[in-house]
Amino acid sequence: MTRKPKKKQLSRKGIAWVCAVALLFVFAAGWHFTRVQATKPGRQYIHEQAQLDPQEISATLRDKKGKELSEMMESGKIDVLSAFDDYALFGDSRAYGFESYGVLDPNKVYADAGHTIRNITDQKDTIAQTKPSKLVFSYGVNDMGLDIGGNEKDGYRKIYEAQIDALLENDPDAQVFVCSIIDVTPQAKERSPRWDKAADFNAQIRQMCEDRGWTYVDNDGLGTDLSHYQEDGVHFTSDFTWEWARNIAKTIWETVYGNK
Structure with missing residues (x-):
């Protein structure tokens, strides 16, 4: 009678080795799956950002910086008036109050x-020498009283713009800030x-x-309370x-520093 060959049995050592390999495979597969799942949100975020318009991203960052600046100014962490660091301010008797009340230099x-x-260009020579980085303009009361530019459509804006341009010839890199009336x-x-022309003049400005x-x-947000x-x-x-x-300083902060 022919004997059937005996099946080889794995030794305990062999069984242990097989189990170890199997466990290692399961661990590796699980780690890879977890890693892929974890990176999906990051990849998705990168993909979403890549689809955004660069201008939208820039606007979002500006808004965030603007909010942070506002919070810091409201909390007192930033001295708002420190925005007036390198400037020239032009105006009428109302604006003269910044000097007479000791608010500004x-x-x-x-x-x-x-x-x-029309008095803006009186200081052309001075501005040519000092070249401040910020030019601030605040007129209106006398302009309305004299009805400057009232003889043509948008006449006030045209004269205002020409006067500012004349000043910029001597300080071309300055940033311009024009106050509403x-x-x-x-x-x-x-x-x-x-x-009674403030609304019309402001629309032109x-x-x-x-x-x-x-x-x-x-x-406009300052209101017109009679106590003012x-x-x-x-x-x-x-x-x-x-x-x-x-x-005014808050606007300067948000414009100059909020965009950096």
């Missing part, structure tokens, strides 16, 4: 009673109906800034002038 404020946008009181308008890439300083005004209903109190300066 008088050597950098070129404002006086009776001044209009803060309205006078209703009582003041009764005395001088021509002061805003459009000018948008067209030229200049910064429009919106003062002196008895004439036109000029401002010391407290409000400080508040107004902080609003």
Whole structure:
């Protein structure tokens, strides 16, 4: 009778080796699967970011920086008025309050009673020498009273723009900030109906800034509470002038430093 060959049996050592290899395979497969799953969100994020418009990304970053700056200014971590570090401010008797109330450096404020946008170029030679990095403009009351540019459509904007351009010839790299006109009181308008042009003039100023890439300083948020005004209903109190300066400075911070 022919004997059937005996099946070889694995020794204990062999069984242990096979089990070890199997466990190692299971571990490796599990680690690879976990790694792939973990990297999916990262890859998805990169893919999503690659699909975004660069301008959208830039705008998102600016918004984030703007919010961070606002929080730091509100908490006092940043001195808002420190934005006025290298500038020249031009304006009328209202803007002169920045000097007379001790808010800003008088050597950098070129404002006086009776001044209009036509006085901007009076300082061309000075600006040619100092070349400040920021030019701030705040006019309006006398311009409305004299109805400057009122003889043609958008006439105020055209004269304002030409005056600023003339100054920029001597300081071409300066950033331009143009303040909106803060309205006078209703009582003041009764005395001088021509002061009822703030909305129209501001629309022209805003459009000018948008067209030229200049910064429009919106003062509407400050309101027109009667406590802001002196008895004439036109000029401002010391407290409000400080508040107004902080609003301008906040805009400078967000424009100059929020974009970096």
